[in-house]
Ligand code: FES
Ligand SMILES: [Fe+2]
């Protein structure tokens with residue numbers, strides 16, 4: 182199957198973000214203050230300090246790393262400072 | 275399009291589909307509970323566009339072979355287990371679990387090249403898995419299914435297991451579920467309040483928390499208030515293309531938490547049908563008799579069945595769609611399919627973007643508002659979610 186582009190990314194693409202803590206480079210998109218998409222790359226995953234320090238959560242799916250708090254803070258700071266777009270407009274429909 | 279209109283009407287959006295893939299996903303596929311294959315009878319399994327025979331030899335080891343005998347094409351799934359071998363019903367050739375013909379009772383020797391296809395198997399936590407690989411390679415050591423702690427723990431119930439054949443849909447439909455937050459409200463009668471996906475390597479995870487739906491309980495129903503779950507927390511991961519483990523805890527009004535593990539797995543019959551299986555084990559509450567705990571697991575399984583039955587109704591009539599039109603409150607369908615694609619290309623063709631980590635957390639503010647309102651309307655109208663979902667027979671929309 183040929184993979185199609187996400188229609189939401191056509192309207193507003195992901196933007197590069199560098200983690201304040203580990204300098205890892207990822208792409209981020211926020212469709213609202215509460216919504217976040219993060220595209221990681223292998224080098225950013227390897228750099229991430231929290232991920233390296235994290236021990237697996239209990240349970241059969243414990244190996245899945247939930248997310249980096251430092252990166253979350255970086256993203257929040259950028260968004261609040263207007264350095265990362267937030268597509269929060271309400272629909273006029 | 276005469277061009278005389280002054281308003282900007284968007285173009286009609288076309289639904290695109292390339293059709294079901296020409297091959298089947300690489301990975302471990304669960305065929306069901308091992309005990310259901312242990313009776314030393316041959317079991318026919320239709321999977322991956324083929325007919326397979328599953329049988330346990332006298333040593334109890336379960337084997338999976340191509341069902342068609344390489345002698346004259348007899349169907350081994352109609353044969354007999356003799357010793358550790360499956361005997362063909364046509365001329366009694368004996369095939370071992372390794373795919374080699376071990377014996378031909380009426381022949382002086384077995385011809386060279388008497389070898390049929392055998393499938394790598396894995397028995398773990400009571401389940402039987404087979405490895406499918408269109409390239410015919412052995413399973414890599416790092417592609418595994420995690421162990422499930424509650425299995426064979428006396429504090430947990432045994433598996434309550436369900437099997438159902440889905441006709442008229444490709445198995446991608448069920449995989450899409452993992453990112454489809456809104457359908458959990460409309461189709462599964464859940465009420466998600468937190469929803470996040472993480473894809474990485476060969477795993478795809480869904481973190482979902484929800485609240486109980488008060489419009490599920492019939493007014494005046496016999497259950498105590500404390501017996502209705504007020505919320506749930508779930509971490510569900512696909513380990514490969516078809517096997518999901520859901521670590522699910524129900525929270526009750528009296529402060530009791532009930533941990534459970536849910537399996538949701540499937541294997542393709544062909545491009546347009548698949549076998550869906552799901553199973554539940556539940557941690558026994560202190561003071562609860564085994565039968566009561568089993569009944570609880572069964573009740574949970576039946577609720578899950580209700581949701582899946584409605585999924586099936588949707589799948590039976592929906593269109594396959596490669597270009598879904600998403601709103602911001604939908605999950606990462608496109609990125610999920612990019613992840614899923616890794617199982618449909620040769621191992622050497624897997625691209626970094628198929629396996630690189632991707633996170634997506636939904637803003638549930640608006641869905642929560644809308645669904646609260648809908649639940650309240652149902653309650654005010656004396657409806658339950660179930661009765662609201664079922665239109666009277668013969669009614670036209
Ligand atoms: S076809 Fe199987 S033994 Fe002849
Ligand atoms: Fe579903």
Ligand SMILES: [Zn+2]
Pocket residue numbers: 200202203205228229230231249251252
């Ligand atoms: Zn980091």
